[in-house]
Amino acid sequence: MVSLNSGAGSTVTVTDTGVARHGAGLAVRDAVVRYTRPRDGLWRPARAGTTAVDHVWLEVDEGEIVALLGPSGCGKSSLLRAVAGLEPLAGGTVRWDDADLAGVPVHRRQFGLLFQDGQLFPHRDAGRNVAYGLEAQHVPAPERARRVAGLLDLVGLTGYERRRVATLSGGERQRVALARALAPSPRLLLLDEPLSALDRRLRERLAADVRRVLKETGTTALFVTHDHEEAFAVADRVGVMSDGRLLQVATPDELREKPASRDVAEFLGLS
Numbered sequence: 001m002v003s004l005n006s007g008a009g010s011t012v013t014v015t016d017t018g019v020a021r022h023g024a025g026l027a028v029r030d031a032v033v034r035y036t037r038p039r040d041g042l043w044r045p046a047r048a049g050t051t052a053v054d055h056v057w058l059e060v061d062e063g064e065i066v067a068l069l070g071p072s073g074c075g076k077s078s079l080l081r082a083v084a085g086l087e088p089l090a091g092g093t094v095r096w097d098d099a100d101l102a103g104v105p106v107h108r109r110q111f112g113l114l115f116q117d118g119q120l121f122p123h124r125d126a127g128r129n130v131a132y133g134l135e136a137q138h139v140p141a142p143e144r145a146r147r148v149a150g151l152l153d154l155v156g157l158t159g160y161e162r163r164r165v166a167t168l169s170g171g172e173r174q175r176v177a178l179a180r181a182l183a184p185s186p187r188l189l190l191l192d193e194p195l196s197a198l199d200r201r202l203r204e205r206l207a208a209d210v211r212r213v214l215k216e217t218g219t220t221a222l223f224v225t226h227d228h229e230e231a232f233a234v235a236d237r238v239g240v241m242s243d244g245r246l247l248q249v250a251t252p253d254e255l256r257e258k259p260a261s262r263d264v265a266e267f268l269g270l271s
């Protein structure tokens with residue numbers, strides 16, 4: 001798939017079949033997320049309102065992996081949650097294939113979610129965790145078993161169907177959570193710091209595996225992280241955020257070679 005900038009900020013996506021699709025994929029336009037109460041609920045007039053996402057524009061083409069990178073509190077999760085429909089927008093739009101998602105509830109967006117703690121169902125074994133979304137889609141049992149086996153294979157856990165969640169390591173749990181999130185074939189997968197609870201070496205290995213799995217399944221993804229090495233390992237393009245603003249969106253090579261500002265260079269450890 002190739003994306004061409006057709007001017008005026010719009011994108012034409014040429015798919016494998018050669019059919020051009022205007023505005024295919026995710027488009028965030030001028031998005032604003034504002035919290036009117038502090039997180040702890042205590043009223044402090046001077047800090048009563050926080051603009052967590054400040055007029056952000058972002059496009060993710062079909063099949064593309066984009067990472068949102070920035071320090072703690074810069075608004076990455078708020079933007080991801082707004083895309084998911086978990087946080088209301090105070091301004092702007094979130095669109096999929098050029099259709100505005102305002103009013104489309106979380107469960108109807110056909111987006112998958114994966115968080116830091118994969119939040120597996122403890123009473124289901126690994127296989128039945130992966131099968132969860134397929135059961136909801138009423139996929140027949142034999143087909144379900146085949147797809148669960150294929151997904152476990154894909155995430156490097158061949159034969160783990162009957163393993164109890166309590167017996168899995170942290171890395172294995174996140175692999176199962178990734179397989180579960182991919183099972184219903186979401187049109188967009190939203191990953192919020194999925195590796196940050198793991199130790200550094202495991203994180204590096206899993207980052208490469210996550211990229212391979214997303215590419216092999218052709219999954220479009222938005223991946224939040226505060227770790228630039230992880231963002232560079234996983235994503236096709238990386239958006240650097242600071243203070244609610246998106247400072248630059250570029251490929252890892254472009255970011256290393258031409259950081260748009262001193263803030264970007266500093267955050268990437270380049271200055």
Ligand SMILES: Nc1ncnc2c1ncn2[C@@H]1O[C@H](COP(=O)(O)OP(=O)(O)OP(=O)(O)O)[C@@H](O)[C@H]1O
Binds near residue numbers: 036052
């Ligand atoms: N539910 C909430 N209520 C009030 N303020 C919030 C809420 N969620 C986030 N914030 C504030 O919005 C800003 C952005 O937070 P957000 O969690 O989006 O940043 P982040 O970059 O994902 O940070 P982290 O990596 O620490 O999760 C911060 O100032 C945060 O305190």
